[in-house]
Every structure is written in structure tokens, then in C-alpha cells.
Amino acid sequence: MRFFLNTRPVIAAALRLAALCAVATAAQFAAPAPAAAEANWEFVGVIDGVKVWRRESPDSPLFSFKGEVTADVHIGKILAIFLDRNQRKHWVDRFDDTKELEKPNPLSETYWIKFKLPIGISNRDYVLKADGTADPANGLFLAKIKSVEHPKAPVNDCCVRAEAKGTYYRFEAQKGVEKTRLVVEVSTDPKGMLPNWLVNLIQKSWPSKTLNGLVRRANSAGIVPLPEYAGWHARP
Numbered sequence: 592m593r594f595f596l597n598t599r600p601v602i603a604a605a606l607r608l609a610a611l612c613a614v615a616t617a618a619q620f621a622a623p624a625p626a627a628a629e630a631n632w633e634f635v636g637v638i639d640g641v642k643v644w645r646r647e648s649p650d651s652p653l654f655s656f657k658g659e660v661t662a663d664v665h666i667g668k669i670l671a672i673f674l675d676r677n678q679r680k681h682w683v684d685r686f687d688d689t690k691e692l693e694k695p696n697p698l699s700e701t702y703w704i705k706f707k708l709p710i711g712i713s714n715r716d717y718v719l720k721a722d723g724t725a726d727p728a729n730g731l732f733l734a735k736i737k738s739v740e741h742p743k744a745p746v747n748d749c750c751v752r753a754e755a756k757g758t759y760y761r762f763e764a765q766k767g768v769e770k771t772r773l774v775v776e777v778s779t780d781p782k783g784m785l786p787n788w789l790v791n792l793i794q795k796s797w798p799s800k801t802l803n804g805l806v807r808r809a810n811s812a813g814i815v816p817l818p819e820y821a822g823w824h825a826r827p
Contacts, residue, residue, distance in 0.1 A: 632657060641799035648778060651756075652787045655778040658798020660806075666764040666771045666823050667816020668809040670732060673762075674723070674817070676702070682804040687714070692743045698723035698734070703744040713783060716750035730764035730823045751783045764823035773802050 632644040641660040648655055672678045674697075679686045687707035694700045705716040718741050723734030736758040746752045761774040775798055781790060808814070 635795055638796055638799040639803055641802050643795065643798050645795065648756075651778075651780065653778070653780060654791050654794065655776060656794050656798055657774070657776040658802055659772070659774045660799075660802050661765070661770055661772045662802075662806045663769070664771050664806055664809050665769045665816045665820075666730065666732065666762055667818075667820035668814050669762055669771055669773070669805060670820055671814055671817045672805060672809045673760075674698075678808065679704075682808040690744070692718070692741050698725065701739060701741055703741075705750060714750040715753045715781060715783075717753050717755055718744045719755055725819075727823060727826065730766065730826055732762040732820075733760070735759055751781075753782050754780045756780065764820070764826075766824065766826060769824050773805070775802060 632646050635643040635645050635656075637643070638658075641658045644657045645654040646657070672682065676689055676691075679689065685706045685708060686704070688705040690703045692701040692703060699722045701718070701720045703716060703718050706714060708714050718739055719736050720739040721734060721736045723732065725732050736755055738753075738755045756778040757776075758779065759774075759776040761772075763772040763774075765772060777794070777797065779794075
């Protein structure tokens with residue numbers, strides 16, 4: 592069979608798919624998991640400067656993963672990238688298209704997002720509901736993302752509909768210095784024919800790739816802090 596003659600292209604494409612399915616859930620907003628869920632994390636190691644943990648999921652053979660890093664970047668620059676859908680093409684792997692479905696306020700949105708994959712692997716899409724919360728007194732931005740159904744974005748034959756079970760972010764402006772602590776947690780299922788061991792393998796490095804990609808873009812030329820977050824590092 593051809594699969595046994597040359598598996599490298601198939602595995603490489605599958606690895607890219609697993610990575611982007613994790614990134615998809617981080618493309619808009621997110622928030623920290625409840626305190627009661629902080630137990631049972633297994634430390635994986637430090638990957639490209641990001642501390643990474645994993646945790647077994649009670650209802651899935653796929654692991655949840657968590658990453659944390661403190662970076663030399665203003666929180667207003669992080670949020671200038673993170674909250675702008677037009678920035679996704681600069682840091683989200685294999686981003687292809689997106690469509691706003693509902694936006695009741697600046698920090699809440701339901702949207703459709705599509706990813707274009709290599710030949711031989713079906714494109715993936717998500718319908719996501721994102722809710723963010725800003726806490727200026729403590730210099731915190733929190734939010735959460737999860738998959739939902741929406742009548743404006745039914746399943747169609749363009750893609751395999753992937754599932755974001757829950758993605759959480761915590762951005763914390765360090766007081767008195769332009770540094771930001773970034774924490775992310777993800778639980779996602781790309782669906783389709785990908786083996787679970789392969790999804791777990793690539794998602795181990797997803798927190799570091801995602802957080803480092805976000806920081807790099809935020810530190811690029813021309814990015815300025817969003818004005819509503821400009822004074823967070825100087826809070827009393």
C-alpha cells in the first residue's frame with residue numbers, strides 16, 4: 592500500500608492540522624480555568640521558553656494542555672493583536688477565512704473560522720463563541736472560547752467541523768514594568784481521521800508556538816498598545 596511506502600507527507604500534514612486546530616480556538620478570546628480544575632496537571636517541560644503542562648480529560652483520550660510565559664511586551668500590544676480579527680493572518684497558522692456571526696459588545700463575539708490544509712487532508716472549520724472580561728484594577732484580561740452551533744454557519748462540505756471544548760487565556764500586566772504574564776489552556780478535537788496519539792503529540796508544543804507567535808507579532812514594528820489598556824502597567 593502506498594501509505595507504507597512513504598508516510599512522511601501524510602504525517603507532516605497531520606501534524607500541521609493538529610497544530611492549527613489548537614490555534615483556531617485561540618484566535619479570538621479566552622479565560623483561566625476555574626480554581627478547582629487546577630489540580631492534576633502534569634508538568635511536561637519548558638518548550639521554547641514556555642512552561643507546559645498536560646492533563647487527562649475525563650471524557651476523551653485527548654489531553655488538555657496548558658502553557659505559561661512572562662514576556663517583555665506591553666499588555667496593550669498583546670490585546671491589539673489578540674482582539675483584532677484582521678491580525679489573525681499574521682500569526683494563526685493556515686488561516687483561510689472568517690465571518691462574524693454575532694457581536695453584542697466589543698469583547699463578545701460568535702464567529703466562523705476556516706483553515707486551509709495540505710492536499711490529502713480535509714480543511715477544518717469552527718463556529719466559536721468568545722467572551723472576554725477586562726479587569727483594570729488588577730491588570731487582568733480574561734476570556735473563554737468554546738464551540739457552538741449557529742444557524743448562519745451550518746456544517747457544509749467545505750470542511751470537517753472541528754470542536755473547541757474549551758480554551759482559556761489569562762493576560763496579566765506586571766505592575767511597574769512593561770512585561771505581561773500569559774497563560775493559556777486548551778482542550779480541542781480536530782475530528783476526522785487523525786489518530787489520538789498524533790493529536791496529543793503535536794498539541795504538547797501548541798502552547799509555546801501560540802504564545803510565542805502572539806508575542807512576536809505584538810512586538811513587531813508599528814504595533815501600539817490599545818489606549819484602554821495603555822495605563823495598566825502603571826496602576827496603583
